[in-house]
Amino acid sequence: MSHDNVEVKPDTRNHKGFFIQEGQYKFMGIDQSGWALICVDDATCHYVDPDSLELVGSAEQ
Template sequence: MLSNNNVEVKQETRNHKGFFIEQGLYKFMGIDQSGWALICVDEATCHYVDPDNLERVEELMES
């Protein structure tokens, strides 16, 4: 799966509370039992979002 990879969110992505979240780079932490994806900017700023709103960021260092 995407575990511990960098992801970006699609435009107009909302969190589980219905609020829009900022586009940018997030760390994918996993998917909980209810189906929400947990993504974090840092240790203090995380969001639950619909996994369909995530786009994987390919690492530039892949060979």
């Protein structure tokens, strides 16, 4: 299963309330408490509100 590339919306905060940098992340899934896990690389991941994410490169209209 491939992971989707996502972008975070401006002013997105992680589950601790800290702003995270805008840019592309890999969407890893949603945990039991409803947070979306997104990662820059194997060492840098964030839990964010799924509503703060936008798919990158999805079907163009």
